[in-house]
Amino acid sequence: VSRPGPDLEASGPAAAGLVGGGPPAVAAVMGAGSWGTTFAKILADAGCDVRLWARRPELARSLRGDRCNPQYLPGVRLPASVHVTADAPAALAGAGFVVIAVPSQMLRQLAAVGAARRPGGGVRDLLKGVELGTTLRMSEVVCQVAGVTGERVAVVSGPNLAREIAAEQPAATVVSCTDEAVARRLQAATRTPYLRPYTNRDVVGCELGGAVKNVIAIACGMAEGMGFGDNTRASIITRGLAQTARLGVALGADPMTFAGLAGLGDLVATCSSPLSRNRSLGEALGRGASLAEVVHEHGQVAEGVTSCQPILQLAAGHGIGMSIVEHVVLVMHEGVSPREAMTRVMSRDTGAE
């Protein structure tokens, strides 16, 4: 199991399942990175009793004692109704629903440890990415490992940089589930004065938007590192979103989802933010650093570095061209320089939009 580092990205696609009726009074949040911790605070502020699971016992101890995490969320105090533990079964006991907030490539292991042990339990993940080797979306991994059906699984996604929400800055998000009643109950469980959750039934679109945005953020960061400005970034965002929407439609998503909070909203927040790990990594590469140097310095790999290949593979399997993802793959995994990749994009013929 790889060590989950501080996750400063906007949340991504996610999955949720519920047990019993009515708004859930007890929730388990698995993962105490910056987004998991922020989500625990949201649920507590919305009136839930929350169990927050931290993988490392020393982190659980310090969160319990100090009620804050100066490394991940400086200046943010955990509400009294958030109970922190390093004991996964204790966190899950009696939880009306389960939130998973770990890096996407370790979801399968966590789901196997946690949710699958509770045949009646449900799972909700707050992740992004497509699994390496299988090209499954994260909610599909949850369904498969936990043995639950799709309508027990929801996705939460939007322009949701953890530090800003934890600081109670106004934001909106999307709670997506094929079962609208489940989505509405999760909406009630996450509504606070600083967060406006909207419901949506397009799980595929929300999940895909959250996954691909990490790769597009790397491309934006590379352009910025090379000294390009807001026109270039806006062009990358626009063309990247159009390509994501094309893949989404091929997978059965509603194209309008990509124009909404979980598509455009999440993408714009992530590609603009100095808090995004993916954008920062791209920026360092654009300035001339090597991938090895950046990973060595940050001590971890940003989500888009590992997910760009399976996303490109997924697109290729559906006959969809994704030039921006392709160029990130070339830079990440095939030694092409960011400047050479940019020149290749700009030199293509133009046509109708």
Next chain:
Amino acid sequence: VSRPGPDLEASGPAAAGLVGGGPPAVAAVMGAGSWGTTFAKILADAGCDVRLWARRPELARSLRGDRCNPQYLPGVRLPASVHVTADAPAALAGAGFVVIAVPSQMLRQLAAVGAARRPGGGVRDLLKGVELGTTLRMSEVVCQVAGVTGERVAVVSGPNLAREIAAEQPAATVVSCTDEAVARRLQAATRTPYLRPYTNRDVVGCELGGAVKNVIAIACGMAEGMGFGDNTRASIITRGLAQTARLGVALGADPMTFAGLAGLGDLVATCSSPLSRNRSLGEALGRGASLAEVVHEHGQVAEGVTSCQPILQLAAGHGIGMSIVEHVVLVMHEGVSPREAMTRVMSRDTGAE
């Protein structure tokens, strides 16, 4: 005629007309603000012979002598094939097409002075905004005043901050005309190593995207001035674009235009850029300055200040709610504070996206 100040916005909706066949060799650009001057450079770099008209004789003289405008476009050199003049009839003589780049509220006067005098001539504007008092889009004003039909009029719009394009940073744009042959010829006349023009036939959508984005940029600036971060800005951009698209559909636009370069692309570039006058004005208001103070300091009114009312009126006439435009109108024209306006938006009930 009000004094046109330095225009640092992305370009907005526009209108173009052509005389004769083949790629136009001679073009007139009316208006030597930062965008007009940049457009003259683009046309020259694409191979056209350009006449650039400056309203003020002293500006024409200094542009002719120094080949640069240190106030509007520091560090940028005008190509040798750009001829600067303060004599409008001389600029228009023999021009294959005419580009208008003046603030939207003075378009009618300029069109009357220039294009209407040349029955065979065409007009292309690079403006944003909806005319005060008539709620006409700018291309409609051009058609009306110059007495030409819609297919002679094209719009150029996209993530096109003038200073970045003038510095030859890579960007993309949309050339929109109901007559695709006209659009393709303008595409050829604006294609340079740093600018990729795409054609599009949805003039209404392109024009509306460029007009409303100035108002949304004011709202983003206000949020930033109040200390809110990237989640809030991304939420305003997303909801604002959705509202613009609804109005666009009511006016007969293609909803996909708003997901493209002239919708999303232009909006993201403008709302992110420190170069945007509208965003900067909003930021000053968000920090607590009064509108009178900001206008006094900048010596001019940003486009969105005057266009927010006619846009809201246009939307109301079609039964479309535009809460973000409405709140900008409240702050600009009815003395409501930015903080009060923000609270009103956040306290509304949420529902499906």
